[in-house]
Amino acid sequence: xxxxxxxxxxxxxxxxxxxxxxxxxxxxxxxxxxxxxxxxxxxxxxxxxxxxxxxxxxxxxxxxxxxxxxxxxxxxxxxxxxxxxxxxxxxxxxxxxxxxxxxxxxxxxxxxxxxxxxxxxxxxxxxxxxxxxxxxxxxxxxxxxxxxxxxxxxxxxxxxxxxxxxxxxxxxxxxxxxxxxxxxxxxxxxxxxxxxxxxxxxxxxxxxxxxxxxxxxxxxxxxxxxxxxxxxxxxxxxxxxxxxxxxxxxxxxxxxxxxxxxxxxxxxxxxxxxxxxxxxxxxxxxxxxxxxxxxxxxxxxxxxxxxxxxxxxxxxxxxxxxxxxxxxxxxx
Amino acid sequence: xxxxxxxxxxxxxxxxxxxxxxxxxxxxxxxxxxxxxxxxxxxxxxxxxxxxxxxxxxxxxxxxxxxxxxxxxxxxxxxxxxxxxxxxxxxxxxxxxxxxxxxxxxxxxxxxxxxxxxxxxxxxxxxxxxxxxxxxxxxxxxxxxxxxxxxxxxxxxxxxxxxxxxxxxxxxxxxxxxxxxxxxxxxxxxxxxxxxxxxxxxxxxxxxxxxxxxxxxxxxxxxxxxxxxxxxxxxxxxxxxxxxxxxxxxxxxxxxxxxxxxxxxxxxxxxxxxxxxxxxxxxxxxxxxxxxxxxxxxxxxxxxxxxxxxxxxxxxxxxxxxxxxxxxxxxx
Numbered sequence: 001x002x003x004x005x006x007x008x009x010x011x012x013x014x015x016x017x018x019x020x021x022x023x024x025x026x027x028x029x030x031x032x033x034x035x036x037x038x039x040x041x042x043x044x045x046x047x048x049x050x051x052x053x054x055x056x057x058x059x060x061x062x063x064x065x066x067x068x069x070x071x072x073x074x075x076x077x078x079x080x081x082x083x084x085x086x087x088x089x090x091x092x093x094x095x096x097x098x099x100x101x102x103x104x105x106x107x108x109x110x111x112x113x114x115x116x117x118x119x120x121x122x123x124x125x126x127x128x129x130x131x132x133x134x135x136x137x138x139x140x141x142x143x144x145x146x147x148x149x150x151x152x153x154x155x156x157x158x159x160x161x162x163x164x165x166x167x168x169x170x171x172x173x174x175x176x177x178x179x180x181x182x183x184x185x186x187x188x189x190x191x192x193x194x195x196x197x198x199x200x201x202x203x204x205x206x207x208x209x210x211x212x213x214x215x216x217x218x219x220x221x222x223x224x225x226x227x228x229x230x231x232x233x234x235x236x237x238x239x240x241x242x243x244x245x246x247x248x249x250x251x252x253x254x255x256x257x258x259x260x261x262x263x264x265x266x267x268x269x270x271x272x273x274x275x276x277x278x279x280x281x282x283x284x285x286x287x288x289x290x291x292x293x294x295x296x297x298x299x300x301x302x303x304x305x306x307x308x309x310x311x312x313x314x315x316x317x318x319x320x321x322x323x324x325x326x327x328x329x330x331x332x
Numbered sequence: 333x334x335x336x337x338x339x340x341x342x343x344x345x346x347x348x349x350x351x352x353x354x355x356x357x358x359x360x361x362x363x364x365x366x367x368x369x370x371x372x373x374x375x376x377x378x379x380x381x382x383x384x385x386x387x388x389x390x391x392x393x394x395x396x397x398x399x400x401x402x403x404x405x406x407x408x409x410x411x412x413x414x415x416x417x418x419x420x421x422x423x424x425x426x427x428x429x430x431x432x433x434x435x436x437x438x439x440x441x442x443x444x445x446x447x448x449x450x451x452x453x454x455x456x457x458x459x460x461x462x463x464x465x466x467x468x469x470x471x472x473x474x475x476x477x478x479x480x481x482x483x484x485x486x487x488x489x490x491x492x493x494x495x496x497x498x499x500x501x502x503x504x505x506x507x508x509x510x511x512x513x514x515x516x517x518x519x520x521x522x523x524x525x526x527x528x529x530x531x532x533x534x535x536x537x538x539x540x541x542x543x544x545x546x547x548x549x550x551x552x553x554x555x556x557x558x559x560x561x562x563x564x565x566x567x568x569x570x571x572x573x574x575x576x577x578x579x580x581x582x583x584x585x586x587x588x589x590x591x592x593x594x595x596x597x598x599x600x601x602x603x604x605x606x607x608x609x610x611x612x613x614x615x616x617x618x619x620x621x622x623x624x625x626x627x628x629x630x631x632x633x634x635x636x637x638x639x640x641x642x643x644x645x646x647x648x649x650x651x652x653x654x655x656x657x658x659x660x661x662x663x664x
Contacts, residue, residue, distance in 0.1 A: 051598075220593065223591060223593040223594065224591070227593060242593045242596045242597050243597070244597060245591070245593045245594045245597060248591060248593075248594060254590055254591070254594075255590075255591040255594065256588055256589060256590055256591055257588060257589075257591045258586055258587070258588055259555060259556070259577070259580060259586070259587040259588060259589045260592055260603070261552065261555040261559060261574045261577045261580075261603075261605075262555065262577045262580060262586075262587065263605075264574045264603060264604065264605035265574050265575070265576060265577060265605040265606070265607070266383075266605065267605060268604075268605045268606070268607050268610055269604070269605050270602065270603070270604040270605070271592070271593075271596060271602070271603045271604070272596065272600075272601070272602040272603070272604075273593075273595075273596035273597040273598065273599060273600045273601050273602070274597070274600070275597070275600050278600055
């Protein structure tokens with residue numbers, strides 16, 4: 001049987017398991033000419049998927065109710081009628097949450113399991129790494145010696161952003177949600193400072209203390225009150241990369257907070273929404289850096305791998321609740 | 333007697349006349365070598381002065397209590413010991429609010445009263461025009477056919493922004509605070525649409541209706557709820573020039589409103605604080621355009637001129653309350 005996971009209903013507020021449904025169908029796919037049969041190996045669960053579960057205008061269309069959810073997937077070619085793919089090849093791309101499926105190969109990239117563990121193609125040398133690298137470079141425009149603050153710093157993107165910041169000679173401060181995570185940032189990933197926002201009463205002062213020379217770049221994965229607190233420390237010409245707002249994705253009402261405009265005027269500061277897919281022309285160059293740094297041991301990665309296709313929805317919920325360290329991945 | 337206007341105390345909330353004080357001193361200035369004696373002709377009152385009256389970190393230092401306020405001034409050279417200036421020359425620059433004063437000429441630009449009325453050097457071919465031109469070009473990066481929304485549209489900067497927008501072939505929507513102002517925008521200044529925010533109950537819908545193709549550029553002079561309402565209409569890759577936040581300058585608490593981050597992420601949109609002085613290298617080029625357009629009759633300007641040096645504080649208060657149309661200037 002081929003299993004798939006559909007969006008059963010659009011979540012209101014925080015998603016629950018009831019928003020997902022499992023379907024099974026006979027395993028009787030016959031390939032047309034040019035098609036390949038894929039068996040899913042790893043599935044990526046990411047914060048942006050929450051946005052696609054809602055029915056609102058965004059940069060990618062919402063998921064359809066009653067249809068499979070899709071995300072980054074690594075899969076093995078188990079049958080082929082396409083000369084570009086051999087049996088036993090592995091590919092990565094955006095694919096529906098199914099244990100098996102046919103594909104014409106469009107939008108899929110072959111990945112080499114001898115060069116790096118397969119899960120990494122969903123993470124540090126996949127969209128996660130590209131998001132970190134390109135967001136930091138294209139909007140952050142980092143200069144050696146500057147101060148970088150990263151929110152969601154123990155997450156998939158944040159943990160890479162901070163490491164790249166250190167490679168580039170920045171002073172790096174990470175904000176995360178547990179002492180264990182903060183400890184990981186400073187002792188394993190080379191961050192200069194870590195702040196546990198859950199136990200820190202006065203975030204504004206904590207950031208000012210960790211960044212005595214002010215904040216030049218803020219890589220924002222979370223939005224909400226943490227981002228408000230950062231505003232008090234921004235320097236003239238600060239750049240704020242708005243990569244995500246996980247803290248408010250589940251809100252049923254529009255989130256409110258400090259008006260950013262007075263801070264932007266005072267500091268000639270910039271705030272820009274970042275979507276990695278807008279920078280596709282820069283992927284090869286960015287990938288080269290990531291692979292090199294990974295090979296040189298300058299970048300390390302954290303993964304939280306959950307076993308079992310049937311645990312994908314729970315893995316997504318756990319990731320939204322911050323239970324992961326680094327990239328959250330399901331092993332099918 | 334030489335009169336000057338000092339900051340008596342830092343205003344709390346909305347400034348009042350009690351925050352200013354008049355001083356007189358004997359008119360017995362003796363010029364040193366290299367100095368000129370200036371008699372003030374026109375004084376500019378602008379929203380940004382409110383910021384300098386408070387004691388908070390900003391892009392220019394605050395005014396000192398007990399010292400004269402300064403702003404853009406056009407003055408006549410009535411005595412000279414500096415070869416660069418002749419008696420009868422007119423100059424423009426940042427000067428203290430004094431009827432007469434000595435200067436070494438630094439930072440002053442000679443202006444030609446035969447080329448344009450002198451007051452214009454504080455407005456459309458001065459900082460006001462430069463702010464409009466450079467904010468729109470450097471951050472807005474306008475492309476023909478796009479939609480531009482301007483808040484504070486009947487004010488000094490806003491009224492020029494909209495006209496430049498029309499010269500560049502944009503669809504221009506202006507937001508202002510009275511029917512009379514809105515009428516001026518559409519019937520005299522060539523704006524395509526005007527919205528009176530004081531009589532419009534649902535600003536979000538009004539903007540959506542006036543901008544059926546969405547908003548590509550927002551030139552923001554006001555901040556607050558008007559700017560929140562614009563967010564619902566922004567297009568992918570929208571650019572928002574944060575030039576001022578007059579609606580909240582008098583707030584005694586930090587203003588709050590909609591969180592902009594989710595809108596920025598969804599639309600890959602940009603929001604950037606704009607201070608004209610950061611773009612000094614582009615002044616000559618911008619000035620050339622402004623003077624040409626003015627000469628060709630493509631740009632018109634609105635001024636509200638108040639007579640009498642002693643009315644300068646009241647003119648400032650009136651401008652903050654939106655009682656001006658176009659540039660507010662005091663004739664000494």
